Amino acid sequence: MTDQSVDVSPRNSGERVAEAGDDVLVRRRRRRRRRLLLYADYVPWPLWGPNGGPLAEDALPLSEATKLRIKAWFNAYEAHRPDWPLWTAPEGLSPEEDEQAWADEGEAIRAILEAELGQPVDYET
Numbered sequence: 001m002t003d004q005s006v007d008v009s010p011r012n013s014g015e016r017v018a019e020a021g022d023d024v025l026v027r028r029r030r031r032r033r034r035r036l037l038l039y040a041d042y043v044p045w046p047l048w049g050p051n052g053g054p055l056a057e058d059a060l061p062l063s064e065a066t067k068l069r070i071k072a073w074f075n076a077y078e079a080h081r082p083d084w085p086l087w088t089a090p091e092g093l094s095p096e097e098d099e100q101a102w103a104d105e106g107e108a109i110r111a112i113l114e115a116e117l118g119q120p121v122d123y124e125t
Helices: 064-078 095-117
Strands: 015-020 023-028 036-039 121-124
Touching: 036 095, 064 095, 095 121
Parallel strands: 036 121
Antiparallel strands: 015 023
16 A cells, blocks of 8 residues: 555544554544633633634624623723723622632623523633
8 A cells, every 4th residue: 555645634524544554544533512712811802713713892793781791791801991891799709709700700691692692602711
């Protein structure tokens, strides 16, 4: 058998072919369902697309109320967007409780996103 180059890119129907002498090994790539991701990071908008890159604010059909809630939550993370509302935790919380309240708000936003978009959304803190 002669050595041949094989396309192992994703467009190659999910199969990866490698040759080892006369044996041909075929291994199916694990197909993972890709989802949207809500994740605060130092990017302009905290929603990430299935390709792994951040999305633009207007990339998804979200209500203005949801966008404002995302902005307030995200601004609490970045704390440098004076033109956006700022989410604040209830008064009297310890720093740990404040952090948990912020994470809980992210989870609530994730549920709203799923309801508005009709698809699963992952959330990471």
